[in-house]
Amino acid sequence: MNPFLSDWTTAFNLPPFDQIKDSDFAPAFDAAFDQSRAAITAIAGDPAKPDFANTVEALERSDALMDKVAGVFFNLTGANSNPALEALQRDLSPKFAELHSETMMNADLFARVDTLFKQRTTLGLTDEQNRVLTLYHRMFLRAGAALRGDDRTRLSAVSKRLAILGTAFTQNLLADEREWFMLLGDDELDGLPDFLRDAAAEAAKERGEKGYAITLSRSLIVPFLQFSTRRDLREKAYVAWGARGENGGKTDNRSIVTETLALRQERARLLGYASFADFKLEPEMAKTPSAVRDLLMAVWQPAKAQADRDAAVLTGMMQDEGVNGDLEPWDWRHYAAKRRVAEHDLDEAELKPYFQLDRMIDAAFDCATRLFGVTFRPLDVPLYHSDARAWEVLKNGKHQAVFVGDYFARPSKRSGAWCSRFRGQSRLDGDVRPITVNVCNFAKAPEGQPSLLTFDDAHTLFHEFGHALHSMLSDVTYQMIEGTSVARDFVELPSQLFEHWLTVPEVLQKFATHSVTGKTIPTDLLGRLLAARNFDQGFSTVEYTASALVDLDFHAGPAPTDPMQRQAEILSGLGMPAAIHMRHATPHFAHVFSGDGYSSGYYSYMWSEVMDADAFEAFEEAGDPFDKDLAARLERHIYSAGGSREADALYTAFRGRLPGVEALLRGRGFTESA
Ligand SMILES: [Zn+2]
Known part of the structure; x- marks a missing residue:
């Protein structure tokens, strides 16, 4: 019996992980592809005149089985993969591309959506329905539904090839990291x-x-x-x-990058855009490549000036130790850590015992309780790996979501940290509540000892939990706009904003307790930790912004024939400091090349930071980091609103205005140098 092909009788309808075998996925996917195709054919061929229910709501339901299977599968290929799942993933990627393109290119289906879109003001739709219809229409147009003839055929081939390249890029990277x-x-x-x-x-x-x-x-x-x-x-x-990704041989990603960039550019031209960046940025809050470049360059100059000053200090420290020659990228972190001890009397080893993983999870939960009234109850349920744990999330005593935390690094997990979901939120057919997961790569302590985090790790934990709250507090009717289904340059707002609560002194005073003595972090150490917050921001801003500018440049004009050469030219044009490299060099820049997600979108973190800095200032202005009214507005317009409105409208509803770049520069300590 294939567990995907029967109803789940588990608590909260969790996937029955103890029954799911690797061999269940392939037949379940076969059935899911069949069901999705049959649903699309039925909607497109419906003899009844198109209306919202028989077209848009029917589309919302068309992937029910696929969502169930894919929700489990893609979490496992990221967090607990093996050669069998990876082989299936390779097989699946062209099939997904094919189904998507078939659906988007279905002329009868598009005609129905197009008809509804043209009549939308006369259909008596709610705001949310209007939004969902508009997004479906835009999705069809952007996928090429309005193209005819050869252009249509070519676009479909290009999309299919891009999907294969994205999967190959990811797998090569995983192989290099694992080996x-x-x-x-x-x-x-x-x-x-x-x-x-x-x-x-x-x-x-x-x-x-x-x-x-x-x-x-x-x-x-x-x-x-x-x-x-x-x-x-x-x-x-x-x-x-x-x-x-740059080791030569079978796992080298460089030729994949070249081909990907050329095909993306071709895709944009077929759809009538000047460049792939123009195409990608149209639905975002930023809208245009020049808006992105303006933001990045406004930050680049003060960040580079700071990094150049820091490089001189670090070089001096190195030479004082009798090491001759230039400061190299493998020296920066070492001397920066020493400088931090010297200037802030702060070192990671002294801090680390105060950041116990379990206490930091409690801290994140407690902040969520105080802001949004959600509480957490540990669940004893089978999961996909013994390191993963689950909690029931309750709001006003009612079931709100299931949260899964999977925190430790292991060879079967890809690197990085992310938030994903096994199931999204919707109300179209009953109150479907989310199952949300945070996956991290923290180092696991030996048996019997508490796992300790760096302060950066604790930030990561809060960051991913901010995404999780965005998912779990979701309160919409349609899956199309649930949870984190928002503009790419808006999606990091709830996560980055949540990180601010980690640095609220009363939070650390409560939860930063020593792993051996149990004592609270001493006031003076806490003071030093918070005073050092802007330490080395020149370095981190430069490594990030350089990556974002390379990503933008790669996609904003003709595709480079030699991306590595082009990357070198961009960096030299920027005056990249010699001892700092891009945070993600092109051959392992998974955000940009694993798929379309963050391509010409890596700037989004900074775009969101403009907002998170500005949004948290609202709480500072109110004089209370847990101000009730503000928290309620934040929940209503940001954390529970999904993509129910355009991003700028959501932000303005919370803050009363749009943010500028000043709060970000202040937040990174660049004000004096700007
Ligand atoms: Zn994030």
């Missing part, structure tokens, strides 16, 4: 604090090795680059980290 690790002997641990030795020992054990292993997981390699006093080993690790 590389650096074993360290007892004599190669110079400078490494206990938590890092423990995590490295755990990583070695997981790989069946003795001693200590540094892998390419951020939670190992970043602290290694900070603490290791062995410059030769830092260089070796850093070079491997930077070479992901």
Whole structure:
């Protein structure tokens, strides 16, 4: 019996993970493709005149089985993959592209949507229905539904090929990340604090090795680059980290990038846009490439000026230690960490015992309770991996959502941190509540010890939980606009905004407790931690903004024939500091090349930061980080509103106006240097 093909009788309709086998997916997907196709054929061929119910609502229902199967499958391929699932994923990607293109190119179906769209003011639709209809219509147009003849055929072939390239890019990256690790002997641990030795020992054990292993997981390699006093080993690790996707051989992503960029440009031209960036940015809050470039360049100059000043300081520190030559990218984090100790008397090893994973989860939950009145109850249910845990989320005593937290790095998980869902929220057919998951790559403590986070990790936890709240508080009728289904440059607002509550002193005073003594973080250490918040922002802004500018440039004009050459030209044109690299160099820039998601959209984090800085200032102005009225407005217009209105309308409804870039520059401490 295939569990996907029967009704689930589990608590909260959770996927029955203890019954799902890898071999269930292929037949379940076959059935789901059949059902989706049959539903589309029925809607398109409906003899009745098109109306909202028989066309748009029917479309909303057409992927019911697919949502059920894909919801589980794509969470597993990200968080707990294996060769069988990866092989199926490769098979599936062209099939998805084909179904999508078939649906979008169905002339009868588009005619129905188009008819409704033209009559929309006379149909007596609610605002939400009007919005959903408009989005469907736009989706069809942007997919090429209005194209005819050869253009139509070519667009379909291009889309199919792009999907295959995106999957190949991801899998190559995963292979490079999984394969590389650096074993360290007892004599190669110079400078490494206990938590890092423990995590490295755990990583070695997981790989069946003795001693200590540094892998390419951020939670190992970043602290290694900070603490290791062995410059030769830092260089070796850093070079491997930077070479992901660029190692030659079967997993090299460079030719995939070239082909992807050319095909994207062709796709945009077929649809009548000057460039792929023009096409991609049209539905976003930013709207145009020039608006994006203006924002990025307004931040670039003050950030680079700050980074140049910092590089001079770090070079001096290095030379004082008797190391000659230039400051290299594998030196920056190391000397920055030392400088942080010197200037802020703050080091990660002193801080780390105060950031216990479980206490930080409690902190995130508590902030959500105080802001939005949701509470959390641990659930004992089967999940897809023993490290994953689940909670029931309640609001006013009523079931609101199920939250799954999957926090630890492991070889079967891709790198990074993300929020996803097994099921979205909707009210079209009953009150369907979300099952939302946060996946992170924190280092797991040895058996019996509490897992400790860096302060950055704690930020990541709050960030992803902000996305989760956006998903779990969703209160709309149609899945099309539920939860995080909003403009790409708006989707990071709820997540980045939520990070602000981590740095509220009363939150840390309550939840930052020492893992051994149980004592609260001392006031003076907390003060130093918060004072150091803007530390090294020149570095992080430069590495981010350079990536965003390369992404924009790649897509805003003719496709480069040699993207690596073009990347070098862009960076040299910007005056990229020599000791800083792009946060994501092109061959491993998964945001941009794993799929279309963030292509010419990597700027979105900063665009959202403009808003999150401005939005949190509202709470500061109110003098209470948990101000009831503001929190209620925030929930109503942002966290529960999904994509029910245009992003600028949602933001204005909360704040009464649109934000400017000033709060962001203030937030990063660039005001003096600007
Ligand atoms: Zn995010």
